[in-house]
Amino acid sequence: MQLCCVNVLFMKVTRNTVAKGAILDLITNSDSALSHSEIHKLTQDLCDRVTIYRILDRLVNEDVIHKIVNLDGTIKYAKCHHENHVHIHNHVHFSCEKCLKVTCMENVQPSYIIPRNYKVNDVNFTLSGLCPNCL
Template sequence: MTTATNNTFEHLLDQHHLKKTVPRLRVLAMMAEKNTATSQPDLENLMQDVDRVTLYRILNVFEEKGIIHKVFDLNGTANYAICTSNCQEHHHHDEHLHFNCTVCNNVYCLNDLSLPAFNLPLGFKANGFTIYASGTCQKCTKK
């Protein structure tokens, strides 16, 4: 992890009034390195020196603070990805297409795709929504 990257993560934790602990900084660094969403079991395998409960708490507080968002893969496993800068505490704006690869099971956040507006029936109020697509990712298509 570069000093600039570490400073960015420290600033992010400061913005959200969170202590700058080594495990929190490592979770952010590992998630930032990947171009896919990451599950807690994957993080556990990478961070064997951090216990499961601590990792669970880190992911929960990051999600509550609007630092990461949760998206489910085709098997129903929760995966986490770093939010865009317009997410806020208890109010995510991660309403973008999530692509599930049926070959490698990776989940991709496709932030650059514009989604249509949805008109809900009278009396309904959405707190957010998730749109999934499934198929073969670019990496697996080349195989």
């Protein structure tokens, strides 16, 4: 009896599989966010292309990883860092123009003022330029 993980949206039990574990390890140990194609290349023939899509969807729904939309429209995935069970998704991302790596900047909080007749539910803030390694 080892109930491992739950889809927080539908409270449905999900399973730990070899491919899921390997992909989560990859994302966890990466210093930058990874795209589907990057994961596909890195895992060689661990599993099918479609399975990677499904695993990534599952991990997002389980609130273990989160999606980042890069400036070119490509979607990348990074580990979630929960602080005392309070989940912060609305952090800043940095996209390096040289090494093309996307990193999460957990401690940067943007501020903004918009008209009262808008209701903001989500914030997507990506800065691009040169990261410390490429500067």
